[in-house]
Amino acid sequence: GSLLESTHMMNQTTCPDASLDFTGRFLLPVYILVFITGLVANGWGLKSLLHNWNKQGNVNMFVLNLGLTDISYLLTLPFLVVYYSMGSKWIFGETFCKITRFCFNVNLYGSIGFLTCISVYRYLAIVHPMRAMGRITVTHSVMISVTVWLLVNVQSLPDMFFSKTYGNNTEKCFDTTDEAHVEDYLKYNLGWTLTGFCIPLLITLGCYGHVIVVLCSTNTIDKVLKQRSLKLMFILILLFSVCYIPYHVFRNLNLWSRVLKKQGICFKWSDGVYIARQISRVLVCLNSALNPLVYLHAHENIRAQLRRLIQQALVYSTTKLKTH
Numbered sequence: 001g002s003l004l005e006s007t008h009m010m011n012q013t014t015c016p017d018a019s020l021d022f023t024g025r026f027l028l029p030v031y032i033l034v035f036i037t038g039l040v041a042n043g044w045g046l047k048s049l050l051h052n053w054n055k056q057g058n059v060n061m062f063v064l065n066l067g068l069t070d071i072s073y074l075l076t077l078p079f080l081v082v083y084y085s086m087g088s089k090w091i092f093g094e095t096f097c098k099i100t101r102f103c104f105n106v107n108l109y110g111s112i113g114f115l116t117c118i119s120v121y122r123y124l125a126i127v128h129p130m131r132a133m134g135r136i137t138v139t140h141s142v143m144i145s146v147t148v149w150l151l152v153n154v155q156s157l158p159d160m161f162f163s164k165t166y167g168n169n170t171e172k173c174f175d176t177t178d179e180a181h182v183e184d185y186l187k188y189n190l191g192w193t194l195t196g197f198c199i200p201l202l203i204t205l206g207c208y209g210h211v212i213v214v215l216c217s218t219n220t221i222d223k224v225l226k227q228r229s230l231k232l233m234f235i236l237i238l239l240f241s242v243c244y245i246p247y248h249v250f251r252n253l254n255l256w257s258r259v260l261k262k263q264g265i266c267f268k269w270s271d272g273v274y275i276a277r278q279i280s281r282v283l284v285c286l287n288s289a290l291n292p293l294v295y296l297h298a299h300e301n302i303r304a305q306l307r308r309l310i311q312q313a314l315v316y317s318t319t320k321l322k323t324h
Helices: 002-014 021-051 059-074 077-085 094-127 129-135 138-161 179-217 223-262 269-285 292-298 302-323
Strands: none
Touching: 021 059, 021 077, 021 269, 021 292, 059 094, 059 138, 059 292, 077 094, 094 129, 094 138, 094 179, 094 223, 138 179, 179 223, 223 269, 223 292
């Protein structure tokens, strides 16, 4: 212990620590706000989803699971509010600390997984409506949802085996790990970022890229519908870029700067990275309050609207022709 302490002290003299006080002051009001708005928005969203269940088709299953990931995460926020309001003192024990962090990770990667499923579903509905839509049954949606939950749990499970406290002092509850295991955690986190975030991001961007090309090159699709579909795409791309990209970039950079700090290598940017990491944690927890925006758009049955709008366009053009 004393050897560790002396090396830690030595590193502290070479590398000044960023202000930890900043984290609590910054995260506390956001957690309270997200808890209240998130519960209201998700409760309302799930209620209207269940109310209109039969009108929507099989995208429902993914939207329902998206709502469940959000609510499971929101229920852990009161414990974090207590933690930060007590000046980063954790009073619930290490096991519960790990469970809280696990729920956060499952929600985060569950959200990304189900948003990706919704994106693929939208892609099939617009680009291959005749071929794909009839073949996707409720059973398929349930099986895909179960697979997403399994993958997310498998990816998040190793996190539970990393220490979340300072040695025997259980008053801390780290969202990554302590200094002793930071190198291993960085390796694990890079793999996790690739499978849990980069691959879903590429799938989503691929789907939307193709959808945008189809929407912009087809003249039969109504202007309003085109704008609406593009708007939804921008909402989802915005969710990814605002909530998820900064979080993953700065989480890995922060871990890397900690590994360097441990080796006595200091960079001017490490404090900036630490602060950006805290801001990105706020942005990522906003996803639970913003996801209900997706409910609103998942409610519209695109195929029925497309058909109705095309019919209206045909009727309009034929009456125009007759009057001329």
